[in-house]
Amino acid sequence: MKVAIIGTGFAGFGATLALSKEKNLELHIFDIGLQTRFIDQPDIAVPNAKTQQGSYFCYGINDNRWSIKLDSKRICSSHALGGYSTVYSGATFYPKDQDLTDWPEASRPRSEDYRAVLSQFNLLYEDDELQKEFPLYPSNGNLNNNQSLEQDNTLLGYSRIALAKQTEENLETAKIFSTATFFNDLKLDRRIVYKSAVYVIKIEKMGNKLQLLYENQDHLQELSCEYDSVFLGAGCINTTGIVDRSLYGVGTREYYLKSPVGYINAFIRIGFTLEKEIRIRRDANLPEFFMETNSKATNYTWSHTQITAINEQIIKAISNKLPFFKGALAQLFRNTFYFAISVVHSKIGKSTLIKMNTDESSDGSLRYSMIIQEQEQSMDNTQYQSSILKSVLKNWNRLKMLPIPLGNKIADFFRGNKLGGWHYGGTIPMSLSPKEGQSYPNGEVYGLKNVYLIDSSSFPEIPGSTVALLIAANSYRVSMQWIKNNLSKDI
Numbered sequence: 001m002k003v004a005i006i007g008t009g010f011a012g013f014g015a016t017l018a019l020s021k022e023k024n025l026e027l028h029i030f031d032i033g034l035q036t037r038f039i040d041q042p043d044i045a046v047p048n049a050k051t052q053q054g055s056y057f058c059y060g061i062n063d064n065r066w067s068i069k070l071d072s073k074r075i076c077s078s079h080a081l082g083g084y085s086t087v088y089s090g091a092t093f094y095p096k097d098q099d100l101t102d103w104p105e106a107s108r109p110r111s112e113d114y115r116a117v118l119s120q121f122n123l124l125y126e127d128d129e130l131q132k133e134f135p136l137y138p139s140n141g142n143l144n145n146n147q148s149l150e151q152d153n154t155l156l157g158y159s160r161i162a163l164a165k166q167t168e169e170n171l172e173t174a175k176i177f178s179t180a181t182f183f184n185d186l187k188l189d190r191r192i193v194y195k196s197a198v199y200v201i202k203i204e205k206m207g208n209k210l211q212l213l214y215e216n217q218d219h220l221q222e223l224s225c226e227y228d229s230v231f232l233g234a235g236c237i238n239t240t241g242i243v244d245r246s247l248y249g250v251g252t253r254e255y256y257l258k259s260p261v262g263y264i265n266a267f268i269r270i271g272f273t274l275e276k277e278i279r280i281r282r283d284a285n286l287p288e289f290f291m292e293t294n295s296k297a298t299n300y301t302w303s304h305t306q307i308t309a310i311n312e313q314i315i316k317a318i319s320n321k322l323p324f325f326k327g328a329l330a331q332l333f334r335n336t337f338y339f340a341i342s343v344v345h346s347k348i349g350k351s352t353l354i355k356m357n358t359d360e361s362s363d364g365s366l367r368y369s370m371i372i373q374e375q376e377q378s379m380d381n382t383q384y385q386s387s388i389l390k391s392v393l394k395n396w397n398r399l400k401m402l403p404i405p406l407g408n409k410i411a412d413f414f415r416g417n418k419l420g421g422w423h424y425g426g427t428i429p430m431s432l433s434p435k436e437g438q439s440y441p442n443g444e445v446y447g448l449k450n451v452y453l454i455d456s457s458s459f460p461e462i463p464g465s466t467v468a469l470l471i472a473a474n475s476y477r478v479s480m481q482w483i484k485n486n487l488s489k490d491i
Helices: 010-019 111-118 140-144 179-188 236-247 276-283 312-321 328-334 382-394 407-415 468-486
Strands: 002-006 026-031 069-071 122-124 153-158 161-163 193-196 198-206 209-216 221-223 229-232 251-257 261-269 289-294 302-309 337-344 352-360 366-373 401-403 448-453
Touching (some): 002 010, 010 026, 010 468, 026 198, 069 236, 111 140, 111 468, 153 276, 153 382, 198 236, 198 448, 209 229, 229 236, 229 468, 236 251, 236 352, 261 382, 261 407, 302 382, 312 328, 337 382, 382 401, 448 468
Parallel strands (some): 002 026, 026 193, 069 366
Antiparallel strands (some): 122 161, 198 209, 251 352, 261 337, 261 401, 352 366
C-alpha cells in the first residue's frame, strides 16, 4: 500500500512515527520546505516567537512564489524552518481530559500515544511539584483525574525541554529536538520517499485511489502517483485550504479558526541566586518556569504560563523601540525583569474568520485565495489577569517577583502583538456524527474518504497547554488506528 503524508511538522512527525514501523507500507512525504522569505515579501505584523533555527515566512504566508494567495497579518508557525518544527519549550506538556470536553471520547489521545512521542525526545525536566499532577509520562488514570470544580490550584515548576535524542541533558551543548533530524534519518535509511519545495493544492479522487495536485518551485503543476490514503498535516490554515479545494469548486466558503487567548505580564525579580536549573535554560534563551493554573477564572480548565527573563530576542525588540537599551543596561535588565506569557483555553477566546475562495479567470484557469480576517483580541480579562498575579505572589518564596504596574501594556508596546495566541485550530473539527465541514473521530474528513486530518484543524477546541505534544500524539493515534483498520496482521 502507498500512503502520502503532507507536512513535516509535529503532525507529520507523529504520523510518520507510527506508519514507518510498517515495513510493507510505502510512505511518501510532501514538504513545502520554505527556508527564506520571498524577495520583497511583506513582513508580518508581529515578530514570531524565536529566531534560532526559525522562519517567520513559512507555509506560503503572504508569499507570491505560489499561485495560491494566502493573506495573513501574523498567523504562521512559531518554530519552523523548511517545513520542520523545532521544540523550544512546553512541547512536553499535555492537556487533561477536562480540557478536551468537546472532543469525542474516542478522539482523545491516550497515554500510549503520548509515551510513543515522548520516547523520541531526550527530556530535560526537574522532579518538582508539576510532576505530581502532570507526570512526564502520563497514565490514562492521570489524564482522567479531573480536578474538582470547587477547587482552585496553581502549580509551579521548571520548564520542560525536548532535546535531540542523542545528546546530553545540558542545554549549553545539547541540540534542541527538531523534526528535521527525524525525517533526515528516515531519508538516509531510504524508509521514505521525500518530496520538498512543493505546495500541495488539492487531493483528487481517482476511483478508489487518491492523487495530489501540487505546484513545484518552477510554478508548474504536477500530479502525484496514486495513494490508498492521505494524511494531511500541512498546518491548520493550509490544511483547511487543501480540504476546501478538494471538496468544492468555484465559490466562497467560510471557516472559523479557534484560538486560546494570550496574556502577558511583566515582573521585577529581587534577591535571587541564579541556580543551575535556571542558568542552563536562560543561556539557551528558554523560559525558566512553567506555571499551571486551574480556577474559576479559567472556567476550570488548565491555563499555561511560561515565565522567562528578558532574552536576546526581547532585548532586540526593545532596542528597536529604544536604541539606548543595549549593552550593560540591557544585561542589568536581563537579571531583574521577567515576562509571564499565559495561554488560556479557547473557550475564553473568539473565533477568527477565514474566507476560502475559488474563482475562474478569463483563460479558464482556477484562482485560489485564503483570507484570514484577524481582529485584535481583547486582553482585558481582569479576573484572569488577577489570578495570574495572585499565583505569582503565592509562590513568593520561589520566585520573589513583584508585578510591574501596566506591565501588560508595556509588553504589548514592545511586541506589537494584540492578535491573540499562537496556537490555532478547529476549522474542521472532529465529531461523533460529522457533517459538512467536519471530520470523524478517526481523523477522516467528511466527504473525503481515506483523507485523514492529523494537525490542529481537527481539534474541536484548543487547550491552554502548549499544543505540540498534543498534535503529535493525536497524529500518532489517528495513524495507529488506520493501521489497525487497514493492515492485516500478516502484512
